[in-house]
Amino acid sequence: MGDILRVNMSDLSITREPLPEKWARYGGRALTDAIVFAEVPPDADPLGPENKLVIAPGSLGGTTGPNTGRLSIGAKSPLTGGIKESNSGGTAAHALARMGVSAIIIEGEPEDKLGRYVLRLFADGKVDIVHRHDLAGLGTYETVAVAKGIEAAEHRMSEKSSFILVGPSGEMGMKAAGIAVTDPAGYPNRFAGRGGLGAVMGSKGLKLIAIFYEGLGATEHADKDAFNAASKKFGAALREHAVTGQGLPTYGTNVLANIINEAGGYPTNNFALGQFEGVDGISGETMREITVERGGNVKHGCHAGCVIQCSRYYVDKDGHYKTKGPEYETAWSLGADCGISDMDAVAELDRECGDLGLDTIEMGVTLGVYMDSGKIAFGDADAAMAALKEIRKGSELGKILGDGAEATGLAFGVKRIPVVKHQGLPAYDPRPIQGIGVTYATSTMGADHTAGYTITANVLGVGGNVDPLKPEGQAELSQGLQIATAMLDSLGLCIFVAFAVLDIPAAFEAIGEMMSAHTGETWGADELMGLGKEVLTMERLYNDAAGFTAADDRLPAFFYEDKLPPHDVVFTVTDAELDSVYSFVPETAAAMGITKPGS
Amino acid sequence: MRVQLALFASLSQYLPEAAAEDRVSAHAQMVDLPDGTTVGQVITTLGLPDEPRIVFVNGRHAPDEHTLAEGDRLAIFPPVAGG
CATH class of the missing domain: 3.60.9.10 (Aldehyde ferredoxin oxidoreductase, N-terminal domain)
Known part of the structure; x- marks a missing residue:
């Protein structure tokens, strides 16, 4: 401690x-x-x-x-x-x-x-x-x-x-x-x-x-041998699982582009379409091909001790570092959501966002909304770059864009503003992938895919299967994942370990064993999931006090009204189901002895 | 019958040789199959590795027993994920 x-x-x-x-x-x-x-x-x-x-x-x-x-x-x-x-x-x-x-x-x-x-x-x-x-x-x-x-x-x-x-x-x-x-x-x-x-x-x-931190060694454990054994068990599970052991290290997160596009949930042109004609140009497979051809690094960890190694560097035509290999979210937001299908153009925009210190999800969604206003055209990467330069200048336009998708949509009178709790939606349309819609709507964070990544069971066949096109079972799926994610985020674990944890019981056991050996306290399944509930309870009570109500746990109206091609579906999870996701809060708050912030 | 076949990521290498006019995209091409062919039979014919995979027919998950129809798009992925 x-x-x-x-x-x-x-x-x-x-x-x-x-x-x-x-x-x-x-x-x-x-x-x-x-x-x-x-x-x-x-x-x-x-x-x-x-x-x-x-x-x-x-x-x-x-x-x-x-x-x-x-x-x-x-x-x-x-x-x-x-x-x-x-x-x-x-x-x-x-x-x-x-x-x-x-x-x-x-x-x-x-x-x-x-x-x-x-x-x-x-x-x-x-x-x-x-x-x-x-x-x-x-x-x-x-x-x-x-x-x-x-x-x-x-x-x-x-x-x-x-x-x-x-x-x-x-x-x-x-x-x-x-x-x-x-x-x-x-x-x-x-x-x-x-x-x-x-x-x-x-x-x-x-x-x-x-x-x-030169010269500083790893922190000490209550039981070093037990920690090392649990750590070894955990690492073995991560290497064994096909996603964390092979898929992610080979292609990075952007391997998702084609599969989410196939499922019809790849938001295109500011959430107007569910499939992008130009997906080949910005897919993980293409990114790998380009990077390998130019001699860039296609596999490393973002921190010491990472065994998944999904990071990579994107390099320019001369082989010089341009930016981090754009993640799936970034390649989508600055690519498909803006109708841009050129990987080099996406990388330039990513580099500019990174240098300006901007969230690439929010900025891609913002540029998509800006394009939807008609001020610049979908697919116009040069105009998108010019818009980012306005942010650097701090011009009037730049200040609007820099405040995100909602500010931009309101300023330019755009009908479709894809935000929940004022935060831009990530790279999965909630109409054909309904579970993620539950997470977007109810998460304490605003629209956030990582908060409860239902893409696992909805699309990827990880941790079971829940039909993405139907409302049934989505609230329960999202709730479980939101609790588990809050726990992983508290332990400092990369959420990609969840792909292995959901399928391999030994991986989940190993997390509790690592925690027990490290702290000297008992950390089993109940304690771990209990921690996740405590985290969400603090967040929920804080947001309640900040003025959020059930009305904030909803998707924007157009997701309930405008059918998304190719499946021609709208979001159909009921309000009652959305309101059930945080049903555990009163009981957890009582057990924690908290009622409102400051208590 | 004519079916569009798409293979992604590490499965791309199993796409059969195709005439230029049959190529749809980097990952997809048109193939001729006997009527009544199932997803599982295509997988066997292609010799895809024996590992979990994610199969879509026309953008919806489909089991190996699913029977294909004229004009369908069959897309097969190895285990992948990201976020």
């Missing part, structure tokens, strides 16, 4: 306090939630001094357990207006955990509104804040380069350094701004993308968090 590092941007003070006993079982999403629940008033201005940005590795962060390096970042979201946890890969989670840091809380706001600060954590335990105005307005890639140069000059740099940072969009307080985390090669290409957390970090005047 580590410490909380509390950084007050109002007086630039830093205090280190032990993690309170009541949160000893919490890490990752559970811990960022607990802190936001306890310390951020639900009516706080998300970009004001009352909001707090909380950064936490998962409970298994810093260990050698497979795929345990996810970093949770939480706050009250400027995009949704509710509680937010967005998590990222990259090297920061393990680094923080190995420093004995369970969470960083960034609070207050700097007196100098134009100030740019860097928070630095050193391997010997020293922490400081330095004023670094020279980083103001820089893109994420240049920020990392300049920061590395400065630290190298001061002899502090080594291979073992990790950065958490915002781009210009975060500094400008845009609601589509995410927070970047550097990968093992030092590229700022992993993101806690969703919900505008980059704007929260920007509002604190914080441009960059630098973590220098």
Whole structure:
């Protein structure tokens, strides 16, 4: 159990306090939630001094357990207006955990509104804040380069350094701004993308968090031998499962493009169609072919200890790094949803979003909505790039686009605005894939596929089969997955482990065994799923207090009214079923002894 | 009967040789099959590896026993996922 590092941007003070006993079982999403629940008033201005940005590795962060390096970042979201946890890969989670840091809380706001600060954590335990105005307005890639140069000059740099940072969009307080985390090669290409957390970090005047962890070893366990045995069992299951052992490492997440298109649920031209004629141009198979031909890397992990290895780099025609191999969500949002079928064009847009520090899902959906307004045409990649340049300029148009899909749709009078709780929908249309519609509608996060990834049983035949075109069984499927995901996010596990966990009983057992061996406490199935319920309960109560009602747990009207080709279906899960998904909250809240935020 | 056959990811290599006019896309082509052919019979004929797979006929999941009809599109994927 580590410490909380509390950084007050109002007086630039830093205090280190032990993690309170009541949160000893919490890490990752559970811990960022607990802190936001306890310390951020639900009516706080998300970009004001009352909001707090909380950064936490998962409970298994810093260990050698497979795929345990996810970093949770939480706050009250400027995009949704509710509680937010967005998590990222990259090297920061393990680094923080190995420093004995369970969470960083960034609070207050700097007196100098134009100030740019860097928070630095050193391997010997020293922490400081330095004023670094020279980083103001820089893109994420240049920020990392300049920061590395400065630290190298001061002899502090080594291979073992990790950065958490915002781009210009975060500094400008845009609601589509995410927070970047550097990968093992030092590229700022992993993101806690969703919900505008980059704007929260920007509002604190914080441009960059630098973590220098040279010489720090893995965290210790209550029972080292038991942990190693459980870890080995878990890794074996991940390697054994066809998805985590073969499909993901070979093609990356974008292998989904063709199968979701085949199922008729690949949102095209701002959710007007369920199949994209140009899918071949942006599919995972094509991306792999191009990358291999150009000599790019097609298989690596985004953090140490990853055994799935779904990351890759996209390179330009000369073989130079352009961006992270666009994930399925990104290739879809900047591709099919905008009618763009050229992989190089998608990669350019992805690089620009990454450098601006923008969430690629929100921005792709935003550009799709903008195209739907008729201001620019579907398929026009040059116009899409020009629109992103407006964001960099901070022009009037740029500020609208940078605030996301809903702001853009309202400003330009677009009928179809695909958002739930003000957040843009990801890459699965909820009409022919109804389970994911339940997750979009009910998730405490706003429209978020990762919150309860029903694509597993709806389309992929993982963890059973639930017919995607029918409403039956979807609420139950989504509920189970939302609870399990909240647990995985709290442990710091990559949610892709779920593909193996849903099919291989030993994988799920191994998670409990790793937790038990690491903490010395009992972690069986009941404790793990109980943790997931506690997480969702804190989030739900927070959102209730922030003003959300059942009306917010619905999809936009057009999903109930406009039939989507090729299956010509609408979303048919009933309101009563949607309202059943969080039925466990009162009982869990009573058991936790909480009623409302601050309690 | 004429059926459109599509094979993806690691199964792409099992697409039979096709005349230019039969090619539909990088992953799909038209094939001639005897009437009454089932999904399972196509899988056997193609010699697809004996592992789990995801099968769609006209965009809907279909079991191996499903009988194909003129004009159908049959798409087969190996176990894949992402997110």
